[in-house]
Amino acid sequence: xxxxxxxxxxDPAAADSATVNGIKETTGAVxxxxxxxVSNPSxxxxxxxxxxxxxxxxxxxxxxxxxGLRLVAALAVFFAGKxxxxxxxxxxxxxxxxxxxxxxxxxxxLSLLRxxxxxxxxxxxxxxxxxxxxxxxxxxxxxxxxxxxxxxxTLQNFAGGVLILLLKPFKVGDFIVAGGNSGTVxxxxxxxxxxxxxxxxxxxIPNGGLSTDxxxxxxxxxxxxxxxxxxxxYGDDVAKAREVLLAVLDxxxxxxxxxxxxxxxxxxxxGDSAVNLIVRGWCQGENYWDVYFNxxxxxxxxxPKHDLHFPFPQLDVHMAK
Numbered sequence: 258x259x260x261x262x263x264x265x266x267x268d269p270a271a272a273d274s275a276t277v278n279g280i281k282e283t284t285g286a287v288x289x290x291x292x293x294x295v296s297n298p299s300x301x302x303x304x305x306x307x308x309x310x311x312x313x314x315x316x317x318x319x320x321x322x323x324x325g326l327r328l329v330a331a332l333a334v335f336f337a338g339k340x341x342x343x344x345x346x347x348x349x350x351x352x353x354x355x356x357x358x359x360x361x362x363x364x365x366x367l368s369l370l371r372x373x374x375x376x377x378x379x380x381x382x383x384x385x386x387x388x389x390x391x392x393x394x395x396x397x398x399x400x401x402x403x404x405x406x407x408x409x410x411t412l413q414n415f416a417g418g419v420l421i422l423l424l425k426p427f428k429v430g431d432f433i434v435a436g437g438n439s440g441t442v443x444x445x446x447x448x449x450x451x452x453x454x455x456x457x458x459x460x461x462i463p464n465g466g467l468s469t470d471x472x473x474x475x476x477x478x479x480x481x482x483x484x485x486x487x488x489x490x491y492g493d494d495v496a497k498a499r500e501v502l503l504a505v506l507d508x509x510x511x512x513x514x515x516x517x518x519x520x521x522x523x524x525x526x527x528g529d530s531a532v533n534l535i536v537r538g539w540c541q542g543e544n545y546w547d548v549y550f551n552x553x554x555x556x557x558x559x560x561p562k563h564d565l566h567f568p569f570p571q572l573d574v575h576m577a578k
Contacts (some may be wrong), residue, residue: 338378344373351503360429365422368447416447417464431476435467480518481542483549488531490566501563505555506538511548513539531568
């Protein structure tokens with residue numbers, strides 16, 4: 258590869274006809290000097306002295322300066338473009354929040370928009386540097402195929418994120434159980450869904466597996482049923498126990514009582530040491546745990562006041578005489 262080809266690859270646009278001709282003449286003279294040096298070393302000094310070193314340095318300086326200016330311009334465009342993308346991201350987020358767009362859709366669209374704009378910015382910077390964008394895009398497409406095969410799981414996660422947003426099995430703020438994890442959905446991103454567990458642990462679940470997994474959503478319905486297991490001693494009055502337990506549910510302000518949400522107390526089984534009662538009540542989803550713990554405490558306090566007993570495991574032993 259000769260000097261002309263190297264300079265043309267560095268900056269094709271800067272190679273005008275005068276520069277090209279000068280470089281051709283100079284490189285031709287250098288080539289002739291090399292051939293002369295090989296055949297007749299004594300003529301090397303005379304040949305080299307005839308080379309226009311000033312023109313060669315001027316041409317190289319012009320090419321390097323032009324490329325330097327292009328590099329500075331490309332850097333300026335990159336940082337300015339990145340600043341604009343960040344501002345646009347914040348502005349669109351504010352608009353979507355003002356319009357009350359669903360948070361999960363907002364997060365997904367903004368993430369997708371940021372990736373797309375950054376890709377276009379990189380293409381623009383490459384074009385400013387003088388590199389053929391068509392060749393660059395072709396290389397990127399070929400690399401994309403190879404990367405796509407290597408990152409098939411990542412693409413599956415992207416498709417899973419799209420399915421979650423379209424089918425909406427859950428949204429930001431819902432309490433779900435999926436893939437052995439339970440928690441409140443904080444973000445639905447392009448590739449992952451982030452949940453926050455009751456113990457304040459942040460878990461990222463890949464969207465690919467999440468979109469095909471069994472999902473239990475505890476926040477979709479307005480009311481949730483709460484269940485308590487209570488044991489009373491054999492010989493205690495079951496009807497009286499039912500009356501006391503229903504009164505406990507009625508006294509809890511967070512319990513819901515209407516035509517659709519009717520509290521019940523039933524005998525669930527006869528254990529070794531106790532008559533097992535199943536108590537069922539209703540509450541709004543966000544009050545589930547408060548109702549669950551409040552009722553257990555109230556049951557413990559109220560049953561002994563009405564001569565109802567909590568049995569202990571016991572074993573009757575009969576001695577043979």
